[in-house]
Amino acid sequence: MTVRGSVLRIGEPVERLAVLSDVHANVPALEAVLAEPDVHAADLVLFCGDLTWGPEPVRTVELVRALGPRAVFVRGNADRAVLELAAGDRAAATPREAWMLARHPVDAVAFLAGFHFGVVVEVAGLGPVRCCHGSPRADTELVTPATPAARMAALSAGVPERILVGGHTHLQFDRTVGGLRSVNPGSVGLPYHDGAPGTAYWALLGPDVSLRRSRYDVRLALAATADAGDPKADTITDLLTSPPSVAGLTAHAEGLEFSD
Template sequence: MLSRVAVLSDVHGVLPAVEAVLAEPDVAAADLIVLTGDITCGPQSARVMDRFLGLGDRVAWIRGNADRELVEFRRGSRVSIPDPIGESAAEGLREEHVDFLEGLPTSLILEVDGLGRVLFCHATPRSDEEVVLVDSDPARWAEVLAEVDPQVTTVVCGHTHMPFTRLAAGLLVVNPGSVGMPYGRSGAHWALLGPGVGLRRTPMDVAAAMASVVADSTFEQVGEWADYFLNARATEDDAWAVLAPRDGRDTAG
């Protein structure tokens, strides 16, 4: 049984955001750090990998869709990556990074104090890329959670970069938001589990973070990328306009 678990999702290769969260006392004191996917697809992919690998058994890893796409690109099973920064991120990884990401699980179940059996995944328990939102229809939630082990009480997911908690299909669902590519509000978003659920936000020096990212990346548009994402210029309304049609809702209604 774990007393405290820090959940970091959607890091997207932004080392200054990682360092800011790791410096949080509650993260330093946590029994375990769980990464719920999309760890590497960003400007500092290798440095972020090395930072987390250096923490050894303090970190549990889950592969997200963007991590999978980087692996597929490096293995030659895809010729492009949907995210424009993806190819640069993939090329920045060393071969041992690619091997490590390829072997990661897509979900993990842990016992957490006060919460019971917690299932960690990237997007949903059955897919690394389908979309569910805080206001998705109950029937949609019931569909994506239908095959969850009956002993599970809580599901922690990421993928949509916006933090929330809600009850769905009898389960507590937690999305910690994004560490490296937040929508709606700047800062590194994460969650602390046990005995309850805390959604956290760590402010950081955005100008310094942008300088670090630009200095490290070979991506030609890295300056624009850093300005857009580290300043969270995508509002929650912008994100909803893109994501809501992908959760199966009737947008005409």
């Protein structure tokens, strides 16, 4: 389990915060979300981790860098894995890990190194919001719509913010349990959902939480995965066209609690 790391606190309150998570270098999905008027108009665009672990990391970095200072980044477990592989602190355990490292040039690795374990933003109408990848205590913690109150209390111990926004499970939800509001914007690039293929999920915060979705041409994402030579192209294709159900994934994740 990865413990708490650096937390960035944004000094100025914002009216609108767009939150995108788990892009997984799915460029067609990312482009569709970035083209949304409410994302374009947001004061900040916050990425909740696992940005580049997918077929087109270089193009993904180009797109988010174009947002300039409006973009803020949380480090996910996949982003951390790239850094560990590049530093030699982690041996490639699978052909896909070796392939993934080769897809990340030095400049992309350096970009990921600037991400934060957590970010706290004051959002109009909501107050202070803590954004992380898994949870405030681990980037591998699986938080779902069914996570019990006792574990929510444990994972938020010592955290003053009462609104937590995280990714990692690729499930979109907004729930309140034990006085803690838990929000997952869903995954932009590899969602687990009951909707149609070619749907990217995200959220807009301020003055409340608005769960959003954007449509894109999933055939472009499937072609990019195949063209990149992803060793798990068949698996990614299945996930994009026939993902696990929300109920099934929730039950599986709650049985694990932590997963890298």
